[in-house]
Amino acid sequence: MSLKLKALLKSPWVFHLSTGSCNNCDIEVLDCLTPRFDIERFGMLLAGSIKHADVLLITGSCNRQSVVRLKRLYEQIPKPCLVVAIGECSLSRGMFIHSYNCPVPLDKIIPVDVYIPGCPPKPEAIIAGVVKLINKIKEGKAKKK
Amino acid sequence: MNRDDILKDINARFPLDIVDIFDKSPKRVYIEIKPVSLTRVAKYIFKDLGARFNTASGVDTRHYMEILYHFTIEDIGLLISLKVKLDKSKKLEIDSLAPIFEGANWIEREMHELLGINFKGHPDLRRLLLSDEWPEGVYPLRKDYKEWDKKAIRDRGV
Numbered sequence: 001m002s003l004k005l006k007a008l009l010k011s012p013w014v015f016h017l018s019t020g021s022c023n024n025c026d027i028e029v030l031d032c033l034t035p036r037f038d039i040e041r042f043g044m045l046l047a048g049s050i051k052h053a054d055v056l057l058i059t060g061s062c063n064r065q066s067v068v069r070l071k072r073l074y075e076q077i078p079k080p081c082l083v084v085a086i087g088e089c090s091l092s093r094g095m096f097i098h099s100y101n102c103p104v105p106l107d108k109i110i111p112v113d114v115y116i117p118g119c120p121p122k123p124e125a126i127i128a129g130v131v132k133l134i135n136k137i138k139e140g141k142a143k144k145k
Numbered sequence: 146m147n148r149d150d151i152l153k154d155i156n157a158r159f160p161l162d163i164v165d166i167f168d169k170s171p172k173r174v175y176i177e178i179k180p181v182s183l184t185r186v187a188k189y190i191f192k193d194l195g196a197r198f199n200t201a202s203g204v205d206t207r208h209y210m211e212i213l214y215h216f217t218i219e220d221i222g223l224l225i226s227l228k229v230k231l232d233k234s235k236k237l238e239i240d241s242l243a244p245i246f247e248g249a250n251w252i253e254r255e256m257h258e259l260l261g262i263n264f265k266g267h268p269d270l271r272r273l274l275l276s277d278e279w280p281e282g283v284y285p286l287r288k289d290y291k292e293w294d295k296k297a298i299r300d301r302g303v
Contacts, residue, residue: 064276092301100285103297 004080008054009134011043014084015053015077019070019106021060024120025087029057037123042131055082055130058112061089063101067109074110082133085112086126088119148223151194159186175213177228183214184240190216190225191246198248199224203256205288210237210262214249231262241267259286 018026032039033046047053050073062070074083085106088094096102106112113136116129146154152174156163162182167175178186190196196216204211209230216225231237241264242249253264254273261284264270275285283293292299 064278065274068276097301098299100290100292103294105298105302108298 002080005137008080008082009137011045012054012082012130012134013045013047013052014055014057015047015050015073016057017059017070017073019058019060019066019090020063020102021087021089025059025089028120028123028126029059029086031123032126037127039127039130042127042134044130050076051078053077053081055084057084057086058090058106059086061093061096061099061102062104062106062109063099064103065101067104070109082113082137083110084114084116084130084133086116086129087121088117091115091117094119146194146221148221151218151221151223155186155189158189162186172222173224173226175226175228177230180229180231180239183227183229184242184245187214187216187227187242188245190227194218195220196225198242198246201249201252201256203260203262203286205260205286208233210260212239212256212262214242236263237261238263238265240265243267258284260284261287 016026016029031037044055050056056074056077058070060066085091089096090106093099093102093105114129114133116126118125121129148171152166152168155176156166159178159182162178162185163176164179165177167177169175176186191198196218199215199217201212201214204213210233212229212231214227214229216227217223218225229239231239239262241253243253243264244266250268251273253267254270256262257264257267257270258272258275261282280293284290
């Protein structure tokens, strides 16, 4: 494991991006940050700016207008970074798969490291997914970016 | 004015403009009018009856493009929906309500881009929601919409 990745895992700062979700996944992400689930015990903090972030949390079905913004944000995040897709919409667009406004799923636009399914996923599922990601990197199996 | 007076008043003022009145429930009434008399009736409901313009909705049916303008008279809790039917075989055109009340501005822009209805006299009929790459003359909420994007992926990859 490179030094950069090791430093990233100590305290991954997350940036939360909604690409046109119904807000349910966003509420669950917010739930993770509250004292009840408290992902700060894993060192995770919500970053206000993408330039401070190590992990990109993405919810929503990537519609035509937000794909442009998504790409712009992905260019700005410091590498190496990790991308987490949260919820059915960002995995496969869910019920919006035939929508005129959602042509391409998220993992065809940018590389995704962890998929957390559910509509919306429980906070426990989100935490489990992120912990799995951290373990995956520690074992050196994750994609290098 | 109570509910019955209002309906009677509308009936008496616009006998030639009204096609049909459907009294659905105590809180809701649908008034179908001719497209040419839309501005007159809407102006009366908005300015004289003091109704609030909620929103408008466009529906693509088999032979007609329907627009429903929803007005609420809050004092008596009545929702009036003005219904206009545009013949699909002719040009889809109707007078804009945006010069009368500003609230109609954006919803008319939205109906213009999603259903392709032309609003005559609208101050600024630009695009509102669709992205810039969207081609001209393709209206996604019409029944005969066909996929135009060759790059779109429509399977779940499993």
